[in-house]
Amino acid sequence: MLPMFFWAFVIGGLISVFGQLMFDVVKLTPAHTMSLLVVIGAILDGFGLYEPLIDFAGAGATIPITSFGNSLVHGALQEAEQHGLVGVLTGMFEITSSGMSAAVIFGFIGALIFKPKG
Amino acid sequence: MGKKKNLTPVQQQYQQLEQKHEIKRPVWKNCLNAFWVGGLICAVGQAITYFYIYFFDFTEQTAGNPTVATMIFISMLLTGFGVYDHIGQFGGAGSAVPVTGFGNSVIAAAIEHRTEGFVLGVGGNMFKLAGSVILFGVFAAFIVALIKTLWTMMGVL
Numbered sequence A: 001m002l003p004m005f006f007w008a009f010v011i012g013g014l015i016s017v018f019g020q021l022m023f024d025v026v027k028l029t030p031a032h033t034m035s036l037l038v039v040i041g042a043i044l045d046g047f048g049l050y051e052p053l054i055d056f057a058g059a060g061a062t063i064p065i066t067s068f069g070n071s072l073v074h075g076a077l078q079e080a081e082q083h084g085l086v087g088v089l090t091g092m093f094e095i096t097s098s099g100m101s102a103a104v105i106f107g108f109i110g111a112l113i114f115k116p117k118g
Numbered sequence B: 001m002g003k004k005k006n007l008t009p010v011q012q013q014y015q016q017l018e019q020k021h022e023i024k025r026p027v028w029k030n031c032l033n034a035f036w037v038g039g040l041i042c043a044v045g046q047a048i049t050y051f052y053i054y055f056f057d058f059t060e061q062t063a064g065n066p067t068v069a070t071m072i073f074i075s076m077l078l079t080g081f082g083v084y085d086h087i088g089q090f091g092g093a094g095s096a097v098p099v100t101g102f103g104n105s106v107i108a109a110a111i112e113h114r115t116e117g118f119v120l121g122v123g124g125n126m127f128k129l130a131g132s133v134i135l136f137g138v139f140a141a142f143i144v145a146l147i148k149t150l151w152t153m154m155g156v157l
Helices: A002-024 A030-046 A050-057 A066-083 A086-090 A097-113 B009-021 B027-055 B064-080 B083-091 B099-116 B118-125 B131-154
Strands: none
Touching (some): A002 A050, A002 B027, A030 A066, A066 A086, A066 B131, A086 B131, A097 B064, A097 B099, B027 B064, B027 B083, B064 B083, B064 B099, B083 B099
């Protein structure tokens, strides 16, 4: 259990450092960096490389935004195995639905209870 | 990143002058902060993952989903109380790259535009910042999954 925490910390940290280098060295905006990371996650899963990373680092791989791209591809492929090409569309949000719905629901609840500052 | 082309000599001189006086970004310090802030958020995520595995019978594979939802809930509270801004200033990409940063961008936009009304303000602006992540994520995933499915169907893989 403890090594899992260690690797989650290290891998999550390293992905964050990659993002920071995109900010500071390549001088991308945060929106560009996040989009890039999501695309990288999707491509890595296309080559079947993201799943081993999750097995190895747990939340270190599932919490960074790269996992959003990974689970989009994963859901699409899962459904495509059963229903063919249409599955790519119908299965896209299958796995990532919890993250998306949480963002929408908690975003709205947040807007209901909190007042903007400044 | 400016365009180098079509600048008059005076403009080029000015750019050189500007570069000389531009404050250098403390890259090493930023990376170190990003590393441990991002790492810490992922370690918290790991703790929540174990919580779901032991108390709600999720497996290692499926525990990622409720973990992400919980992290976004936490980031709603932190954003609402104005704590996430401070974490963001300090941690840079360390607070933006984890899914809490995605949650923060949605929730901050929702709260910020609340004064313009719930439909036009909150509804219309909620995905103002996160929209690009969703667009490029979905489109890239579509291409990747399409290619892989076609290959499998044609028997290449």
